Amino acid sequence: MNLPDDFIFSQSSLQDYVDCPRRFQLRYLLKQRWPAPQVDDMLEFEHHMEQGETFHHLVHQHLVGIPADILAARITDPDLQRWFATYLKNGLQDVPARRRPESTLTVPLGDHLLLAKFDLLAVEPNGRALILDWKTGKHMPRAENLARRLQTVVYRYVLATGGSHLNGGKPVAPENIEMIYWYADHDGATLRFPYDAAGYAADRDYLLQLVDEINTRPDFPLTTDERRCRYCVYRSLNNRGVEAGSISEWDENNALELDMDDFSLDIEQIAEIEF
Numbered sequence: 145m146n147l148p149d150d151f152i153f154s155q156s157s158l159q160d161y162v163d164c165p166r167r168f169q170l171r172y173l174l175k176q177r178w179p180a181p182q183v184d185d186m187l188e189f190e191h192h193m194e195q196g197e198t199f200h201h202l203v204h205q206h207l208v209g210i211p212a213d214i215l216a217a218r219i220t221d222p223d224l225q226r227w228f229a230t231y232l233k234n235g236l237q238d239v240p241a242r243r244r245p246e247s248t249l250t251v252p253l254g255d256h257l258l259l260a261k262f263d264l265l266a267v268e269p270n271g272r273a274l275i276l277d278w279k280t281g282k283h284m285p286r287a288e289n290l291a292r293r294l295q296t297v298v299y300r301y302v303l304a305t306g307g308s309h310l311n312g313g314k315p316v317a318p319e320n321i322e323m324i325y326w327y328a329d330h331d332g333a334t335l336r337f338p339y340d341a342a343g344y345a346a347d348r349d350y351l352l353q354l355v356d357e358i359n360t361r362p363d364f365p366l367t368t369d370e371r372r373c374r375y376c377v378y379r380s381l382n383n384r385g386v387e388a389g390s391i392s393e394w395d396e397n398n399a400l401e402l403d404m405d406d407f408s409l410d411i412e413q414i415a416e417i418e419f
């Protein structure tokens with residue numbers, strides 16, 4: 145058994161594993177500090193992270209009842225002004241009224257737990273169950289790539305498995321679940337991923353297989369796809385290059401922003417490291 149008993153999986157740790165087993169080992173099993181910057185222009189990178197974090201915070205404040213005009217009056221960054229105006233225009237279009245911003249659900253996964261932190265859950269008892277995720281990146285990924293991302297897999301699976309308290313005590317039927325990525329920098333365009341029972345069963349098998357693999361494998365090899373190393377903080381440890389990838393291509397190369405919780409973690413860790 146490679147994992148400690150109290151290990152809690154998340155979409156980002158599972159994505160790390162799928163992208164590169166060695167990265168998972170370094171980050172979660174060995175808790176290796178980060179020896180290299182993720183991109184070439186760290187100031188710009190941190191600015192982008194902070195913008196995303198602030199946008200999430202603004203939306204959360206709005207969803208818990210602070211009037212939009214009060215929030216809007218405080219914004220000075222032009223990107224944030226535009227994103228927030230877009231959110232007010234269409235971010236909640238057709239979203240059920242029972243809204244739970246920044247909700248966390250944890251469900252069993254094998255002998256471990258799987259945690260999901262949702263930007264917004266909107267569940268109508270016995271009706272639609274929407275998962276909304278706010279994105280502030282410049283690049284919209286292709287839908288077929290996003291469908292395979294662990295965030296899409298994990299979020300829908302966790303809601304179907306552990307959402308009964310939101311649904312009058314009954315499990316949320318997979319057919320009622322839809323995951324929606326909403327893109328602030330694209331005038332609120334969305335990518336939508338409905339769910340069904342067959343998808344739920346396939347996801348359960350896939351997630352359990354990943355956990356079993358992680359727990360039983362004798363070693364954690366480096367990814368064979370060296371493009372992943374350009375933006376990986378462990379590249380100098382693995383002789384996979386010294387130069388950081390360009391921030392101008394980062395969003396596109398990652399095809400996604402990282403989860404906002406990763407952003408906070410990354411900045412905290414980076415701040416402690418002297419380059």
Ligand code: SF4
Pocket residue numbers: 164165166167170366367372373376377378379380382384
């Ligand atoms: S540098 Fe490459 S091989 Fe090493 S952990 Fe990162 S992605 Fe994996």
